[in-house]
Amino acid sequence: MRTVKRRPGRPSLSNEELLDKALDLFLEKGFAGTSIDAICTAAGMAKRTVYSRYGDKETLFKAALSRAIDEWIVPIDRLREQESEDFEASLIRIGEILVTNVLGPAGLRLLRLTNSESVTMPEISLENVRRGTEPTLQYLADLFRRRLGDENGNFPDAEEAAQAFLSIVVGGPASNAAWGMNIDMASVERHTRYCVRLFLHGLLEESASPPENEAGQLRRLLRDAEDRLGEARGRIEEATRLVRD
Template sequence: MPDGDSSEALRRRPGRPSLSNEELLDKALDLFVEKGFAGTSIDAICAAAGMAKRTVYARYGDKEALFKAALDRAIADWIVPPAALRAQESEDFEATLLRIGTLLVENVLGPAGLRLLRLTNAESVTMPEIALENVRLGTEPTLHYLADLFRRHLGGPNGDFPEAEDAAQAFLSLVVGGPASNAAWGMRLDPSHVERHVRYSVHLFLHGALDRAPREGPGELRRLLREAEEGLQLARQRVEQAGRLVRE
């Protein structure tokens, strides 16, 4: 018979270590992405995590609470902190925007971004609050940073730029929105295509479509001809006026 000390040691022998909250949420995320909210059961999550149901219910009251916690975990994995965006800044504003745009697009097309896109697109119809949560935790900090960036570079001496928030939304939609939408539909984007998209979109944002158009294209030629014709008509009118004055 074992003595008291050895019996106590046997009682204290550790079993399988319990997963951390982060590991549990990662397991739950994998299942929610694969099978959707409705198709994922607490039993399946517990089996994947090797965890007792009572432990999961003790941490999260029900499946919906677990799902929202997993969503917050997915957003935290995906978001680019404003400090990381600020680290891309330089004296060259367009180069700054190119680096920021590239970072944001690469992030949304990375594993964490694609996972979040799939999850929110699949569930936001029946649970619209998860799209709002995505905006609140993920998109709004980026918009606030961009608006501040535009005030500093495009505002007056006092940083007065009333359209800063609109400009931030336009930049994010133009530069990041297209690749994100394509990825959400399952399209695989070639890195060279993504690079061209970011470069063109940043230039378009800063300079506009007309500034990028060929200066001697057909539209420009028509404009020059129209101006020349108007100038010729004006010259004829002045010659006629001068002739009348001479005859008088």
């Protein structure tokens, strides 16, 4: 009996390679400008194979974005390894890791994709925050409780301090990078050291015992009044928006 040899087919890309190809196209042309046909061509994969894996373009996009988040996330254990007796030095090392990560290829790709598509798909920003930002904020808040809290580990401003740390140390470089600015490593280190010191010494002053002199008490009262006024304005704006809607 004669044996018929089958012609070898095209080698199938791994799922990770397919998602990487899709990510590159989504970044270059945007979600609306990228077709399944273009992704299949770039990946050298049959359309039926892509549809069998993901069903539609939006599902494929979200899976690709999930992979981008996986590549971007800094493991909390890596941040914890930077801790030492020198609190300021610890924060500088942690800050440099976070800034370098957001400015790396994976971070920039995720940042630009999220910024460009989150208006029409706000859930992708929420997923980014849930999986990437929230664990980092929780770690930082815990770190501040351990290092700045009282004997029971109480530090009421821990969550706000964690958010401020990310905003001051990481937010600036991330915003600049999103606008296409190139930042060299020397600038990253200089920025991180300056911002950590600015943040930390302000935080240490805030967590110190309230001043006993009259001028210090007055400054504290004014600061509290400003905070409450800001909260009141926010509630008024929210109420106004609800009435208009």
